[in-house]
Amino acid sequence: MIDIALASLIEDMIEKAGADGVVEFWQRVGDNLASRMGKEAYLGWTSFNVAVREGRTAFSIEGEVTPLTDMAVTDVDGDVVGYLYAMRQCCYVPTIFRTRFAVGRMSPADRAVTSEYNENVHNIAVCNFCVFHERFREEIAKNVSVSGNSLACYLLATRGWSGETKISPKNVAQVNINEDHVRALLRNYECVYALVMRGARIKGDR
Amino acid sequence: MAESRIPDSNPFVEIATHLFLEDIAAKVGVSGLNNYLLSLSRNLANSMPKEEYGTWPEFLSALTTGQSILSTFEEVRPVTEHCMSTLRSPFERGWREYAKRVGAFAPVHREVAQYYNHKVRPTAVTSVHVVLHTFREAAAARVRVGDRVVRYEPVATTWVDGEVQLPEDAKLEPLLKRAGISRTKLGMLLRNHSDVWLIESA
DSSP states (O other): OHHHHHHHHHHHHHHHHHHHHHHHHHHHHHHHHHHTSOOEEESSHHHHHHHHHTTOSGGGGGSOEEEEEEEEEEBTTSOEEEEEEEESSOTTHHHHHHHHHHTSSOOHHHHHHHHHHHHHTOTTOSSTHHHHHHHHHHHHHHTEEETTEEEEEEEEEEEOTTSOEEEOHHHHHHTTOOHHHHHHHTTTOSEEEEEEETTOOBTTOO | OHHHHSOOOOHHHHHHHHHHHHHHHHHHHHHHHHHHHHHHHHHHHHTSOOEEESSHHHHHHHHHTTOSGGGSSSOEEESSSSEEEESSOTTHHHHHHHHHHTOSOOTHHHHHHHHHHHHTOSOOSSHHHHHHHHHHHHHHTTEEETTEEEEEEEEEEEOTTSOEEOOOHHHHHHHHHHHTOOHHHHHHHHHHOSEEEEEEEO
């Protein structure tokens, strides 16, 4: 119930602080939640990916995350410095359907916050929850270390409940993954991101 | 049942919403958060369609089969004609996930409930009950049975950790009388139900 009520809360917040204020609010909530999740350390990518698959990492709070171990990110020396990860279902899609059946239709506040974020921060959001979600992942990545290196998170692609897709050319270039490969992933996944060792010199780095 | 029609939410959204509320409280204080909770609950109810029923049994049937807005988020079981019980709190999954992944609930959730108990009505254990009671009250006002509006009043609330919130004796007795149950029956219900509430024609 509280997930459906969230849209009403955002409507209220837009009236008081504007859509830009809600974006700031959501980002601060992402920071706060990440700061309460604690630190994690893994010996290497294998142990981290097993932990992701078993739902033991901070990233698992979002739901079922699949490590795409066939899609490694390599550095200039050819060493693996990261992987792609994906969720079959966006965290917010059940809420959208629940709202459809409980209320009738999604509040326009969802679209207002999404547009604000896409126009002024990062053109990757397909719903208002992406605003919180992207920041949350970026922050928890800093608290997770693999082989002694903390991680950085890049949100690469999203697919909304209506089929609308977004790909971040900036982030796709950052991890040197072919955009077509990412687009193909969106057939099966609704949210794709990369976790990479912070400071790694990625092959093809510009 | 409501849950069979509506898919389960991802508890992460509920956790994020709780953090959202905590952030609001940090900005506007407990009374400000209380106002936000009242407002969002009323807005939610007002965004749902109005309902009309010819008779009370028809309304009760809609409640128990999840067809009424009052049973959208919870499985409602009538105890008497006017006394309803909710088996499991609609917030239980979110709370469990919060406790598992984040830790203990932030104190502000109980603080706002205490504020609500003092200012509005004494039946909230935590912030989500402010939402639930206000929503039910606003949703009931959108239902007509015959030519009369429906009125809601909470009787008792039990939280996931077992804490029970009841009105003081002087207020509880008339409520139980209107609900058609005894004090003993209430105790029996609270052993394994999350909420007991009253619904009647205004």
